[in-house]
Each structure stands twice: as structure tokens, then as C-alpha cells.
Amino acid sequence: MISVNNLHKSFHRNEVLCGITDRVEKGEKVVVIGPSGSGKSTFLRCLNLLERPTSGEILFEGQNITDRRCDINKIRQKMGMVFQHFNLFPHLTVKENITLAPVQLHLKSKEEADADAMRLLERIGLADKADAYPPQLSGGQKQRIAIIRSLAMNPDVMLFDEPTSALDPEMVGEVLELMKELAEEGMTMVVVTHEMGFAREVGTRILFMDGGQILEQAPPDIFFANPRHPRLQDFLSKVL
Amino acid sequence: MRPLLAIIIKGKEVMFESLLDHLYSALITDSRYVLILRGLRNTLIITFFALLLGLAIGLILAIIKVTVHSRRNPLLWLANLYTTIIRGTPVVVQLIIINTSIMAQSNNKILIAVIAFGINSGAYVSEIIRGGIQSVDRGQTEAGRSLGLTGAMTMRLIVLPQAVKTVLPSLGNEFITLLKETSVAGYVAISDLTKAGDTIVSRTFDPTAMYLVALVYLVLVVGLTALLSLMERRLARNDLR
Numbered sequence: 001m002i003s004v005n006n007l008h009k010s011f012h013r014n015e016v017l018c019g020i021t022d023r024v025e026k027g028e029k030v031v032v033i034g035p036s037g038s039g040k041s042t043f044l045r046c047l048n049l050l051e052r053p054t055s056g057e058i059l060f061e062g063q064n065i066t067d068r069r070c071d072i073n074k075i076r077q078k079m080g081m082v083f084q085h086f087n088l089f090p091h092l093t094v095k096e097n098i099t100l101a102p103v104q105l106h107l108k109s110k111e112e113a114d115a116d117a118m119r120l121l122e123r124i125g126l127a128d129k130a131d132a133y134p135p136q137l138s139g140g141q142k143q144r145i146a147i148i149r150s151l152a153m154n155p156d157v158m159l160f161d162e163p164t165s166a167l168d169p170e171m172v173g174e175v176l177e178l179m180k181e182l183a184e185e186g187m188t189m190v191v192v193t194h195e196m197g198f199a200r201e202v203g204t205r206i207l208f209m210d211g212g213q214i215l216e217q218a219p220p221d222i223f224f225a226n227p228r229h230p231r232l233q234d235f236l237s238k239v240l
Numbered sequence: 241m242r243p244l245l246a247i248i249i250k251g252k253e254v255m256f257e258s259l260l261d262h263l264y265s266a267l268i269t270d271s272r273y274v275l276i277l278r279g280l281r282n283t284l285i286i287t288f289f290a291l292l293l294g295l296a297i298g299l300i301l302a303i304i305k306v307t308v309h310s311r312r313n314p315l316l317w318l319a320n321l322y323t324t325i326i327r328g329t330p331v332v333v334q335l336i337i338i339n340t341s342i343m344a345q346s347n348n349k350i351l352i353a354v355i356a357f358g359i360n361s362g363a364y365v366s367e368i369i370r371g372g373i374q375s376v377d378r379g380q381t382e383a384g385r386s387l388g389l390t391g392a393m394t395m396r397l398i399v400l401p402q403a404v405k406t407v408l409p410s411l412g413n414e415f416i417t418l419l420k421e422t423s424v425a426g427y428v429a430i431s432d433l434t435k436a437g438d439t440i441v442s443r444t445f446d447p448t449a450m451y452l453v454a455l456v457y458l459v460l461v462v463g464l465t466a467l468l469s470l471m472e473r474r475l476a477r478n479d480l481r
Contacts, residue, residue, distance in 0.1 A: 050382055077388035087383035091401050100397065101387035146383075153387060 001026045001157060001188055002047060007056035009042055009212075016042045017053070018212040024157070029189045031203035031220075033196070035235060039212040040192045044161050047190065048072075048079045061156065077105065080150030080158040084165050086142040088134040088149070094121070095130040098149045113152070120148040124178060140171030144178050151182075158182065160191040196239060200224055208232045266449040272440050276449070279436025280456060286353045286432065287419045293358025294418070295411075298365025303395065305366065306373045319366070326363035332424045334360055339428040349430045353422065361418050368414060372407035373399055405475050412468035416461055423457075433457070 002024040009017040016039045032040045045051040049072050057066045099113035121127045124144045164172045183202045206223040208216040216229045227233045267273040301319045308316040335356040343352050376399045384394030426435030437453030
């Protein structure tokens with residue numbers, strides 16, 4: 001579904017990604033872990049071109065999205081993204097947050113979009129918040145709404161950029177629970193996180209990044225039981 | 241005791257009567273109040289349309305300044321040149337130049353004033369709006385773009401509505417400044433409020449009319465300020481929703 005070929009990204013003279021190559025298959029749940037500054041968020045943000053790679057190429061469903069002629073807006077409709085700081089639109093109601101993009105991009109009529117939004121809100125038990133504004137919600141509620149805002153676009157893949165890092169500890173569970181449900185429904189996911197429990201339970205493949213490179217990758221049971229790279233062994237000994 | 245009181249009362253009457261005389265000659269003689277009203281109308285028309293023009297120019301310049309990242313882009317270069325020239329020269333000079341050369345053919349003095357003050361205001365408004373746009377968190381743009389919205393849609397539907405809220409107080413100040421700045425329109429023989437007062441003063445050799453003009457400006461500005469703080473409170477209340 002996504003294939004990344006020798007991806008490099010530099011900010012000024014600082015090289016953040018030094019040659020990443022990977023393939024994400026349909027239905028995979030790839031979890032990316034690594035210390036701060038390892039380039040994992042930058043890697044994720046390159047996948048939907050929020051950061052433009054310095055070199056290398058990214059193919060999404062066969063299309064080279066790093067090609068300047070590629071219509072990235074069309075591609076992004078198929079790639080949902082969830083941010084650490086939710087980034088709900090504070091001037092719009094919860095329902096308007098969810099329906100804005102599908103209606104503006106003429107993917108759904110206003111009525112369809114409203115109905116879909118209500119269905120998604122009911123699913124996460126927040127239908128009563130449809131007309132509330134984001135500042136009235138808790139962090140966990142905001143993040144779950146941000147997730148269904150992406151889902152309303154019917155994406156083929158969902159990218160999560162540390163979705164629980166800005167949450168109070170007691171809110172982390174509800175967000176991870178929703179992500180787990182998505183995973184079980186077969187959504188293709190790429191998740192940057194520090195939640196090792198989630199990685200172990202939900203991930204089909206774990207990537208360990210440090211210094212802008214993927215140092216190790218394996219299915220979760222092998223990854224956690226038999227880390228080979230000394231840097232990963234060191235990292236796991238600190239976080240587990 | 242009694243005579244003294246009478247003198248004081250008499251004195252007050254004299255003062256009062258003389259004030260009435262002043263007002264009478266400033267306003268009523270030769271229907272001079274018509275001059276003031278016509279001047280007020282022109283001042284309001286010039287301010288209102290210059291404000292609209294300034295907002296339009298300011299918005300376009302601000303969007304150019306915020307969205308163009310390449311320093312060599314000619315649009316950005318022009319936008320910055322515009323701001324530098326307009327903010328770096330006095331509005332009276334700009335008005336005279338527009339009146340005597342750029343729009344020398346036009347007989348519509350009001351239009352000349354609207355364009356001159358609108359162009360001037362646009363430079364200031366552009367900086368105000370630019371600041372407002374930049375105060376909106378970058379994550380908002382990223383969220384909009386990641387949903388597949390185009391840059392223009394994200395700006396229009398997500399960034400600008402939030403920016404407007406933060407710049408409203410500064411825009412209000414700019415509006416008030418603009419209203420008072422139009423008082424130099426008399427330089428190119430436009431009969432605005434100030435010019436009307438000046439005309440009456442030169443006929444009556446009495447400054448009373450100018451005091452009245454000052455009072456009219458003051459009432460307008462105080463009224464606008466009250467209106468703006470009302471709007472600000474409305475918006476602040478929305479934040480608490």
C-alpha cells in the first residue's frame with residue numbers, strides 16, 4: 001500500500017532521516033518506536049507530505065506522491081492523520097469538524113455527511129456532544145473526535161502521530177481502545193507511539209528508529225523478546 | 241448681598257447669551273449647519289468605503305505575505321514594497337499625489353479620497369491580518385491539509401475565521417485612526433467635516449465651529465469604541481463555550 005524508497009529529509013543542515021526504506025502492506029498495523037529526535041514523527045509526516053522529503057520516493061497505492069505532478073490533496077483524502085495535539089477546529093462544532101472536509105470536497109452531501117457524523121459519534125458514545133465546541137471537551141474526547149473526523153473521509157490508511165502523548169493518563173485508555181477497534185476492523189495503520197503495551201498488543205510489525213534510520217524491525221513477540229540491536233536492547237531496558 | 245447676587249446672575253446670563261450667539265453664528269446664520277452635515281456625510285462615506293478597500297487590499301497582501309515562502313517571488317517583493325512605501329510616507333502626501341497626478345483626470349473628489357485612504361489603510365491592515373494569521377497554530381493548517389483540503393480552502397475555512405477573532409481589536413483601532421485621518425481630505429478641496437468647520441471659522445472669524453467639529457469626531461470615536469468593546473466581549477464569551 002505504501003512503499004518508501006531511500007527517504008532522506010534534512011532541515012537546513014540537520015539530517016533527520018537518513019535513508020528509510022520500508023513497505024506497508026494493506027491491513028498491517030505498523031508501530032514506530034524510538035527515542036525523541038530519532039526521526040519517527042518526521043518519517044510519519046513525510047508519508048502524507050506534511051514534510052516534503054529532501055530525496056527518495058514514496059509510492060501510495062502505486063502512485064509516486066513525491067512527484068510534483070501528483071495531486072497531493074487527492075492522496076491525502078485517502079490517508080487519515082491523527083495528531084498529538086488533536087488539532088480540532090475550535091471555531092466549529094464537533095459535528096462541523098467532522099463534516100467540513102467531506103462536504104467541502106463534495107464527497108458527501110450535507111445530509112449524508114451529517115448522518116455519517118452522527119453514526120460515528122454514536123459509535124464512540126459522544127452523540128450528545130455533536131453541537132458542542134472543542135474547548136468544552138476533555139483531551140480524550142477531543143482525540144477520539146479527531147480520529148472519527150479522519151474516519152469520515154473513509155481513508156485507506158490512518159497515520160497516528162503520538163496520539164496519546166498529550167493526554168492525561170486516565171484518558172489514554174479510551175483513545176487506545178478506539179484505535180484497537182479500528183485495528184480489529186482491518187484498518188491499515190502506521191502509529192508513532194510510546195505506548196509499548198499497545199505496540200505489543202495491536203502491532204503486526206514494530207519498527208525501531210534511531211538517528212534517522214530503521215535499526216530493527218520485527219513482529220511484536222520477536223521484537224520484545226529478542227531484540228538484537230544493542231541500541232534497541234538499551235532502549236527497551238529503559239522503557240519496559 | 242442682593243445687588244451682588246444680581247450681578248452674578250446677570251453675568252451668567254451674559255455668558256449664556258454670548259454662547260448662544262456664538263452657536264447661532266456658527267450653525268444657523270446662512271444655514272451653516274448644512275455645511276457641517278454635508279461634511280459629516282462625506283467623512284462617513286470616505287471612511288466607510290476606504291475601510292472596505294483597505295480591508296480588501298490588506299487581506300490580499302497578508303495572504304501573499306504569509307503563503308509565499310520564496311524570497312525571490314515577485315508577488316512577495318511587491319507586497320513588501322507596497323507596505324514599505326505606504327507606511328514610509330505621510331498620508332497627506334499620498335493624497336496630494338493621487339489627486340494631482342495619478343487621478344488628475346477625475347472630478348470625483350470623494351472617489352479620490354476613498355482610493356487614497358483605502359490604499360493607505362490597506363498597508364496597515366495587511367500587517368494586522370498577517371499577525372492574526374500567524375497567531376493561528378500551525379497544527380490547524382496541518383489538520384486541514386491532512387484531510388485533503390487545498391491550501392486556499394484551509395485558509396478560508398479554518399485559518400481566517402480564527403485570525404479574524406484575534407485581529408478584531410486592532411482592526412477597530414485602525415478604523416478609528418482612519419476616521420480621524422480623513423480630516424486631512426481638505427488638502428485637496430474635499431468638503432469633509434473638518435473642512436466644513438474650517439470654512440465656517442474663516443467666515444465667522446470665530447473658532448466655535450471647530451469646537452463643534454471636534455465634538456462630532458469625539459462622539460463618533462467614543463461610539464465606535466463602545467461598539468468594538470461590545471463585539472470583543474461577545475467574542476470572548478464564545479471562547480468560554
